Amino acid sequence: MSxxxxxxxxxxxxxxxxxxxxxxxxxxxxxxxxxxAHFRPMLARHDITExxxxxxxxxxxxxxxxASEMADKAFILxxxxxxxxxxxxxxxxxxxxxxxxxxxxxxxxIAPEGMRVIADxxxxxxxxxxxxxxxxxxxRVEVLLDMxxxxxxxxx
Amino acid sequence: MSxxxxxxxxxxxxxxxxxxxxxxxxxxxxxxxxxxAHFRPMLARHDITExxxxxxxxxxxxxxxxASEMADKAFILxxxxxxxxxxxxxxxxxxxxxxxxxxxxxxxxIAPEGMRVIADxxxxxxxxxxxxxxxxxxxRVEVLLDMxxxxxxxxx
DNA sequence: CTTATATATTTAACATGTTAACAAAATTGC
DNA sequence: GCAATTTTGTTAACATGTTAAATATATAAG
Numbered sequence: 001m002s003x004x005x006x007x008x009x010x011x012x013x014x015x016x017x018x019x020x021x022x023x024x025x026x027x028x029x030x031x032x033x034x035x036x037a038h039f040r041p042m043l044a045r046h047d048i049t050e051x052x053x054x055x056x057x058x059x060x061x062x063x064x065x066x067a068s069e070m071a072d073k074a075f076i077l078x079x080x081x082x083x084x085x086x087x088x089x090x091x092x093x094x095x096x097x098x099x100x101x102x103x104x105x106x107x108x109x110i111a112p113e114g115m116r117v118i119a120d121x122x123x124x125x126x127x128x129x130x131x132x133x134x135x136x137x138x139x140r141v142e143v144l145l146d147m148x149x150x151x152x153x154x155x156x
Numbered sequence: 157m158s159x160x161x162x163x164x165x166x167x168x169x170x171x172x173x174x175x176x177x178x179x180x181x182x183x184x185x186x187x188x189x190x191x192x193a194h195f196r197p198m199l200a201r202h203d204i205t206e207x208x209x210x211x212x213x214x215x216x217x218x219x220x221x222x223a224s225e226m227a228d229k230a231f232i233l234x235x236x237x238x239x240x241x242x243x244x245x246x247x248x249x250x251x252x253x254x255x256x257x258x259x260x261x262x263x264x265x266i267a268p269e270g271m272r273v274i275a276d277x278x279x280x281x282x283x284x285x286x287x288x289x290x291x292x293x294x295x296r297v298e299v300l301l302d303m304x305x306x307x308x309x310x311x312x
Numbered sequence: 313c314t315t316a317t318a319t320a321t322t323t324a325a326c327a328t329g330t331t332a333a334c335a336a337a338a339t340t341g342c
Numbered sequence: 343g344c345a346a347t348t349t350t351g352t353t354a355a356c357a358t359g360t361t362a363a364a365t366a367t368a369t370a371a372g
Binding site: 030141144 | 188
């Protein structure tokens with residue numbers, strides 16, 4: 001019985017916040033969740049989280065990377081990254097070395113076991129993404145990515 | 157020195173995953189984070205989290221709401237909602253009652269103290285949102301919301 | 313060379329996300 | 343009515359998000 005689709009129900013009190021159903025933060029959350037719902041079960045079968053997948057995937061793409069660069073590329077905050085690195089290292093998916101030139105920096109590298117995960121997960125991941133692209137429309141995905149990027153860089 | 161903008165750098169290994177920089181999940185995450193960066197400091201000044209704000213805001217909009225409906229509207233998973241409700245009730249921002257007709261259901265209602273938060277935060281929230289809308293373009297926000305909604309409902 | 317400042321990472325503390333298991337109440341089938 | 347099933351909400355356990363503070367190393371100022 002919550003048929004609050006009637007526009008007259010809103011705007012009767014200027015103190016009330018923006019209509020929840022047309023709010024960018026929640027819309028972005030919903031969309032992201034819907035997308036991840038396609039990937040999560042597959043990742044779970046391979047016993048890795050979304051964030052762990054992002055990290056090893058970036059290492060497979062970019063080779064040796066320090067923690068700051070990783071935080072940047074994977075969009076993970078430093079404290080989370082510290083924990084994720086510890087976990088991935090304990091599981092033998094990545095290796096960790098101190099930078100010889102700068103003792104503060106931590107260099108990350110994918111391990112053979114990590115490459116095995118890449119080889120297992122990558123094809124499935126691509127297939128899911130391509131199916132998504134097809135269903136939503138390749139062109140529209142590109143448009144959406146551009147619009148999202150512009151939103152993300154509004155501050156710069 | 158990470159100038160991997162050259163398209164030739166990609167595609168040399170079909171095993172590698174989709175290019176990270178054009179991936180929907182991360183793009184959605186970045187965009188959402190950029191948007192929330194505008195709101196979070198303000199919410200922090202009022203000593204509430206983003207999720208707590210969503211909950212009391214929905215109660216202010218919709219009146220009495222049960223937990224399932226709240227989880228749905230605020231897009232918060234049940235276990236998280238349980239904790240958020242406990243916290244908000246302890247702080248006196250909301251009240252909680254058992255449904256007389258259905259003993260399983262928990263009915264939520266905003267408390268006077270919660271209404272005070274609404275009154276304090278709402279104008280600031282609106283101002284931030286409107287500034288964002290203006291900078292990004294009102295029309296484009298609408299288009300983006302439509303595209304995000306379609307992405308979120310692809311599965312239905 | 314030494315002190316002050318800046319940068320990179322970690323730790324701490326708390327809130328939320330995520331899945332699975334559980335408890336309690338309601339509904340369905342017989 | 344009553345057992346089986348479904349629905350609602352909570353708890354548990356672990357991973358991540360978020361902010362602030364701490365630590366260690368590097369760089370700049372003097």
